[in-house]
Amino acid sequence: MENRTTNKIKVFRAMRDMTQEELADKVGVTRQTILAIEKNKYVPSLELAFRIARAFGERIENVFQYRK
Amino acid sequence: MSYVQFKRIKVLIASFVSATVAIAVVYNNIILALAGVFIGILFLFLVRKTTKTVLVDERIENISGKAARLSYAILTITLAVLSLLFITIGRKAVPPQAQLETLGITFSYITLLSLALYSLSYKYLSKRYGESDDE
Numbered sequence A: 001m002e003n004r005t006t007n008k009i010k011v012f013r014a015m016r017d018m019t020q021e022e023l024a025d026k027v028g029v030t031r032q033t034i035l036a037i038e039k040n041k042y043v044p045s046l047e048l049a050f051r052i053a054r055a056f057g058e059r060i061e062n063v064f065q066y067r068k
Numbered sequence B: 001m002s003y004v005q006f007k008r009i010k011v012l013i014a015s016f017v018s019a020t021v022a023i024a025v026v027y028n029n030i031i032l033a034l035a036g037v038f039i040g041i042l043f044l045f046l047v048r049k050t051t052k053t054v055l056v057d058e059r060i061e062n063i064s065g066k067a068a069r070l071s072y073a074i075l076t077i078t079l080a081v082l083s084l085l086f087i088t089i090g091r092k093a094v095p096p097q098a099q100l101e102t103l104g105i106t107f108s109y110i111t112l113l114s115l116a117l118y119s120l121s122y123k124y125l126s127k128r129y130g131e132s133d134d135e
Helices: A009-015 A020-027 A031-038 A046-056 B003-026 B030-050 B058-092 B098-128
Strands: A005-007 A064-066
Touching: A009 A020, A009 A031, A020 A031, A020 A046, A031 B058, B003 B030, B058 B098
Parallel strands: none
Antiparallel strands: A005 A064
């Protein structure tokens, strides 16, 4: 199935000067998972998506987008 | 300990276990093989326990699940085909090859056991993760 989910994790990380490792530690996953999500190779679960958005202090829809 | 360090230690432990088992096979010593495997498992358990880094997350579990399903499909189909082949060849051979037929029957039982195990674990996990008869 085609992946229709995109995200702005890289942008939000850059804005906060945060490394992938730091974000991974903050949300409780491996750095490889953050890398895969950033490259749109893996779609995170709803729970992880919320955790990532919360780590940036943003709403989930600001970080993740779903295109029709 | 970082994830990379953990992976390196895991490779070291795997090398140690394989070397011990290889030496045990050469010297025909089962105790050495068992001790090597036991020490490897124990050491891996201790390393996992002491490391603070996240080692398994939802992506890894996802990949593991897919890999397990793929392995299961390949193994079950291969065993089923082999069992059919062995039983047929064993019966049709002149003179009949009873050992080949027995091997085929054993493979078919293993296939059935694997299917039963899959069905049971699927049912259990399906119930655990919310399948219900209620509307």
